[in-house]
Amino acid sequence: MSVSRISALGAIALSGALALSACASENNGAAPGAGSTAAGSTASGDCFSGDLKAEGSSAQKNAIDEAIKAYQTACADANIDYQPTGSGAGIKQFIAKQVDFAGSDSALKTEPKDGKIEADDAKASCGTEAWNLPMVTGPIAIAYNVKGVDKLVLDAEVAAKVFDGKITTWNDPAIAALNKGVTLPATPIKVFFRSDESGTTENFTKYLKAAAPEAWSYETGKKWTGKGEGKEKSAGVATATKGQDGGITYVELSYAQQNQLPMAQIDTGSGPVELTAESAGKTIATAKQTGTGNNLALKIDYATKEAGAYPIVLVTYEIVCSKYADAETGKKVKSFLKTFASDEVQQGLEAAGYAPLPTEVATKVQTAVNAIS
Amino acid sequence: MSTVTGVSAADELPQPDGKKPRQGDRASTGRIGDRLFGGAATLSGVIVIVLVTLIGAFLVVQAVPALMNNSASFFTSRVWAPGGEQPAFGILEFLWTTVAASTVAMLLAVPVGVGVALFLTQYAPTWLRGPAATLVDLLAAVPSIVYGLWGLVTFFPVWKPVQNGIEDTLGWFPLLAPTGISGGTIFFIGIVLSIMVLPIVTALSREVFAQTPTAHKEGALALGATQWEMIRTSVLPFGRPGVISAAMLALGRALGETIAVTFLVSALADGSSWTWSLFNGGETFASKIANNAAEFSNPGKTGAYIAAGLVLFVLTFIVNSIARVVIERRKAFTE
Numbered sequence: 001m002s003v004s005r006i007s008a009l010g011a012i013a014l015s016g017a018l019a020l021s022a023c024a025s026e027n028n029g030a031a032p033g034a035g036s037t038a039a040g041s042t043a044s045g046d047c048f049s050g051d052l053k054a055e056g057s058s059a060q061k062n063a064i065d066e067a068i069k070a071y072q073t074a075c076a077d078a079n080i081d082y083q084p085t086g087s088g089a090g091i092k093q094f095i096a097k098q099v100d101f102a103g104s105d106s107a108l109k110t111e112p113k114d115g116k117i118e119a120d121d122a123k124a125s126c127g128t129e130a131w132n133l134p135m136v137t138g139p140i141a142i143a144y145n146v147k148g149v150d151k152l153v154l155d156a157e158v159a160a161k162v163f164d165g166k167i168t169t170w171n172d173p174a175i176a177a178l179n180k181g182v183t184l185p186a187t188p189i190k191v192f193f194r195s196d197e198s199g200t201t202e203n204f205t206k207y208l209k210a211a212a213p214e215a216w217s218y219e220t221g222k223k224w225t226g227k228g229e230g231k232e233k234s235a236g237v238a239t240a241t242k243g244q245d246g247g248i249t250y251v252e253l254s255y256a257q258q259n260q261l262p263m264a265q266i267d268t269g270s271g272p273v274e275l276t277a278e279s280a281g282k283t284i285a286t287a288k289q290t291g292t293g294n295n296l297a298l299k300i301d302y303a304t305k306e307a308g309a310y311p312i313v314l315v316t317y318e319i320v321c322s323k324y325a326d327a328e329t330g331k332k333v334k335s336f337l338k339t340f341a342s343d344e345v346q347q348g349l350e351a352a353g354y355a356p357l358p359t360e361v362a363t364k365v366q367t368a369v370n371a372i373s
Numbered sequence: 374m375s376t377v378t379g380v381s382a383a384d385e386l387p388q389p390d391g392k393k394p395r396q397g398d399r400a401s402t403g404r405i406g407d408r409l410f411g412g413a414a415t416l417s418g419v420i421v422i423v424l425v426t427l428i429g430a431f432l433v434v435q436a437v438p439a440l441m442n443n444s445a446s447f448f449t450s451r452v453w454a455p456g457g458e459q460p461a462f463g464i465l466e467f468l469w470t471t472v473a474a475s476t477v478a479m480l481l482a483v484p485v486g487v488g489v490a491l492f493l494t495q496y497a498p499t500w501l502r503g504p505a506a507t508l509v510d511l512l513a514a515v516p517s518i519v520y521g522l523w524g525l526v527t528f529f530p531v532w533k534p535v536q537n538g539i540e541d542t543l544g545w546f547p548l549l550a551p552t553g554i555s556g557g558t559i560f561f562i563g564i565v566l567s568i569m570v571l572p573i574v575t576a577l578s579r580e581v582f583a584q585t586p587t588a589h590k591e592g593a594l595a596l597g598a599t600q601w602e603m604i605r606t607s608v609l610p611f612g613r614p615g616v617i618s619a620a621m622l623a624l625g626r627a628l629g630e631t632i633a634v635t636f637l638v639s640a641l642a643d644g645s646s647w648t649w650s651l652f653n654g655g656e657t658f659a660s661k662i663a664n665n666a667a668e669f670s671n672p673g674k675t676g677a678y679i680a681a682g683l684v685l686f687v688l689t690f691i692v693n694s695i696a697r698v699v700i701e702r703r704k705a706f707t708e
Contacts (some may be wrong), residue, residue, distance in 0.1 A: 024440075028404040058667065086667035143406055165642075179547050190555050195640030197654065222668065223454070229554055230640025232664050351375065 014215035028230030029237070047075030049333045055083040055204035056090020056103030059199050060316040062254065062352045063136040064103065064176060068338040080336060081273035087199055091118055094319055095125045100329050101337075102319040107290070109295035131372075132297040133365050135340055137355040138314040139280035140204055143261035144248040145241050146170055153178045155267040156303075156311075161337040162248060163191055163208065164216065165227030170246060178267060191228030198222055201232065203314040204250040210302035211268070211311060250312075253280075256352020263281025270307040277355040279310035285358035287315075292321065296361075313355070320352040323373050334372040341365045382458045392546040432683040439676025447680065451647065453661075454630060455677030466583035466641070466686055467626030470655035471685070474634070475627040477563025477651065478570060483620050485567075486574025493575075495604055503529040513572035523604035524653040529556055529637075536561070540652060557639035560651040565637060566630055578624065581615030582608055613702040621696030624678055625689050640664075658685040 032209035059288035061084040068080045085093075087104040094102035095118075106120040108130060144152060144158060149170070154162070158174050161167045165175050167174055172182040194201050195341070218225035232235045240249035244321040253275060256263050267271035273279050284298070286306055291297035302311050318337060324330035339345055346356035357365060442460050445452050450463020489509060493502055534557065542550035566602075589607035599605060639654030656664070662678050669675040 088668055188553075190553075193640075193642065195638075196664045223456075225643055227642045227645070229557075230638075230642065231557070232635050232638075233650075236636070240556065243529070247555075311543075 034159045046331070046335050047078060048328075048335050049075075049077030050079065050332070052078065052080045052196055052332045052336055053083075053099045053330075054081070054090075054101045054103060054318075055085050055093045055099045056319075057087045057105045057199060057316050058084035059138050059252065060103050060104055060136040060354075061347050063138075063354050065338070065354055066348055067336070067345050070345050071336055071339045074339075075335075080334075086197075091319065094130075094242045097125060100324075101321075101333050104132075104317050104319055105202065105314060106276055107317055108319060114255050115134075122319065122321075123160070123305045126243075126323070127275055127325055128321055128323040129295065131320050131322050131368060132291060132317040133294045133320060133337065133341075134284070134296055134298055134315045134357065135318045135337070135365065136318060136349065137280060137284050137357060138200075138353075139253045139275050139277075139310060139355050140207075140250055140312045140314055141253050141261075141263040141265050141275050142248065142266070142312070143238065143241055143251050143254040143256040143259070145261060146185065147243060149182060149184060150261065150262050151179075151182065151334035152264045153267050153272040155210060157215045158282060159264075159266075160208045160212040160215035162189055163193075163226045163228065163250075164218075165191065166215075189320055190244050190247045191231050192228070192240045192244075192249040193224040193226065194230045195224070195230030195232055196236070198233075199314060199316070200250065200252060204312060207302040207312045229306075231338070241355060252314075252353060253355075257353055266310060266312065267312055268303075268309065269305045273310045274310055275310050277350045279308055280313045280355040281358040282306060283313050284315060284355075285313055285360050287361075288366075294364075294371050296364055296368055298361075320372055322333075322371070327373065330373045334369060337369045337372070338366070341369050374426075379517060409546050410558070421634055429683075429686065432686055435672075435676050436683050437492065437676075437678035439673050440680055441674060452643075455674045456671070462675055462679060462680075464483070464511055464681050465608045465659070466655055467658045467661055467681060470638075471628055471657040471659075471688070473529060473651060474562045474566060474657060475624055476656045477560055478566035479620060479624055480572045481564065481567035482574050482623060483616075486571050486619070486623075487524045487578050487616055489571075489575045490582050491604060491608070493579050495600070495608065497621060507577075509572050510573045511572075512568070513576070515635040517569060518636070520565055521545065521633035522571050525635050528565065529561070532561055532564070536652060546647045548651050550648060550652065552648055552650050552653040554639050554641075554652065554654040557637045557654055559654045559655060562634055562637055562657075563651070566627045569630060569633065570626050573623040574616075574619045577619030578612060581612040585611045617650070617699050618696055621692055628657075629659055629685065629689050630657075635660040635663045658682065687697035 015342060019050060031064050041358065044297055061082065064082045068082065072078055082103065083090075083099075084103075087102075087106065090099070090102035091104055091108065092283050093099045110117065119130065142154060146152075154175070154176075155178060158167065160177060161174065167189065169188055171186045176182075176184055201303065202220060202222045205216070205218065205220040205225065209218075209220050216226075224230065229240070231240045233250050237249040238261065240260045241249045241251075241261060242259045250262075253263075263275050265274050267273070280347045283304055283306070284303055287298040287300045289296060290299045297317070298315055299314065300313060303371045306310050318340070320333055320337070321330070324333065341357075341362060343356075343362065346362060349356055356362070439460065440447060443462060444459050445461035447463055449465055450461065451466045451681055453466075454460065455462045455464050493506055493509075497505060533556065539549055543549045544551050560613050576630075585608045589611065591604055592601040593607045601685070632658050638660050640656050641654050658681050662682055665678065669678065
């Protein structure tokens with residue numbers, strides 16, 4: 001009796017779920033036909049009406065949301081949808097032509113991976129070259145929570161040892177040597193890492209590997225290879241660090257700010273550098289361009305010794321076709337990205353925990369966006 | 374004299390012309406209402422079976438290619454590196470975490486749930502029964518993410534000193550050894566899960582206890598049994614199959630619970646040493662899959678996670694089958 005009652009409930013729940021999913025799939029097709037002819041009020045001056053679909057990195061979700069908001073204020077008929085499903089998924093959908101452009105934490109890979117070369121696949125899918133356009137800079141903070149310590153300096157080697165479990169207490173001589181005049185407690189260090197695969201982990205380990213190759217012997221990658229305790233996503237590591245005396249983690253700037261976690265300054269060899277939008281931008285400005293022409297894939301020099309440059313940064317790209325098979329789509333992408341790359345939107349990103357692109361890079365990106373057709 | 378339902382048509386006397394009266398079941402098949410209802414019910418039953426079969430088939434089809442490429446032992450390895458050229462993945466750790474956390478949840482939830490059900494049916498004053506039962510059912514209606522949030526924000530700070538205390542005093546016992554994991558331990562997850570499954574245990578147990586024949590209970594009391602002895606000799610034996618199926622349903626929920634667990638667990642770093650401690654971290658099948666769903670970048674990797682999902686599917690299936698068997702055997706004894 002009671003068992004059959006439960007199964008009846010199950011049947012109701014099931015039909016409910018089916019009904020819901022049916023609703024969800026309705027939104028995909030149908031482009032609103034209503035045309036807004038030349039609404040000249042926008043910054044880019046050429047609104048489109050209809051749908052623009054993009055998918056990819058969750059690291060740039062908040063940034064692109066800001067850009068979408070800015071764009072839609074000017075162009076009310078434009079409907080831009082960004083799904084933060086992860087870089088890999090975004091690129092896959094872009095190659096499969098399911099979305100108009102992809103957001104990614106790393107540029108399209110030019111070497112074979114799993115038997116495929118992303119850049120070539122994207123090129124084949126577009127029919128023309130696919131471009132990587134750096135659009136959002138996300139500084140990664142080393143956030144910590146130690147009672148009584150609100151200023152901390154680390155260098156790459158000490159950071160690597162901490163995250164590898166080789167330094168286990170806060171008053172370790174190696175940390176003390178970098179923090180003269182600060183009283184460090186004997187609290188054990190609790191490292192929190194991202195238990196999901198993430199671009200943040202990838203960039204942070206890339207930094208450790210590049211700047212302290214001896215102390216960090218692991219491969220770099222999206223999956224954490226050091227020591228510690230894993231928590232779900234950025235919110236998870238930030239919350240865990242907040243709740244644990246002696247905790248330390250690596251997390252995007254915005255999460256550290258929102259949780260009011262103090263952030264370590266990084267000593268790159270020319271003095272401790274505080275994490276600010278400006279110091280992060282400096283590192284981006286020194287990055288080498290690995291793509292040619294308008295393909296702006298960057299190689300960040302994590303081991304940079306430039307004074308005032310904060311080295312742990314993440315650049316997320318928009319991956320676009322240089323020339324879209326459907327000219328209409330090309331126009332839409334161009335129009336939206338123009339807004340995204342514009343100085344107003346980029347400056348506004350700082351409030352959302354990102355760093356604006358430094359002027360040199362921004363100019364190049366704007367040129368590249370203008371060349372999309 | 375045919376009737377609306379058609380069933381009592383079988384009671385008709387032989388007709389004057391000597392024909393036999395119509396048979397009950399035959400008579401019912403002729404009517405549109407019967408056929409519609411019977412058909413709809415059969416269809417619903419078939420849909421469920423087909424669905425489960427298809428889900429199983431889907432899991433197998435997706436998992437097999439990945440398993441073929443697996444360079445580690447799927448059941449005994451603790452490595453989880455399904456991407457890349459040389460995929461290597463094993464489920465030992467997830468299996469342990471999943472089973473251990475669910476067991477803790479069961480050990481806590483079943484006695485309490487049965488106790489609540491006994492209180493509501495045998496001890497509580499009548500005016501309290503309705504409202505109290507509704508309150509317990511309300512627990513089941515709380516979305517699991519809320520349990521996750523509550524566990525993380527409210528319950529964890531309360532639990533932490535308790536856990537530290539247990540580690541300090543009983544740490545010599547391998548299951549309770551300190552591990553240095555600050556939060557999201559298997560034990561902690563077990564407690565949160567037990568609260569989530571409590572209403573299932575309670576609601577089903579309450580239903581069966583309430584149906585204990587009054588004759589049984591009064592018989593026991595008439596023979597001089599105390600209230601507790603009456604419960605032990607008549608209510609509990611009568612309700613046992615129901616309690617077991619309630620526990621198994623609850624276990625199914627605990628094994629598969631995803632979002633709250635994902636929210637709370639502390640994953641272990643690669644290469645951390647094996648321990649039996651319930652105060653260690655670890656990921657369950659469901660949390661591992663949910664946490665990494667965004668990065669299923671190639672079919673091999675997806676297949677590895679689906680293979681893990683398949684194990685969970687089979688595990689739940691086994692649990693339910695055991696429950697069925699136990700209930701059937703109990704029935705044979707009690708009736």
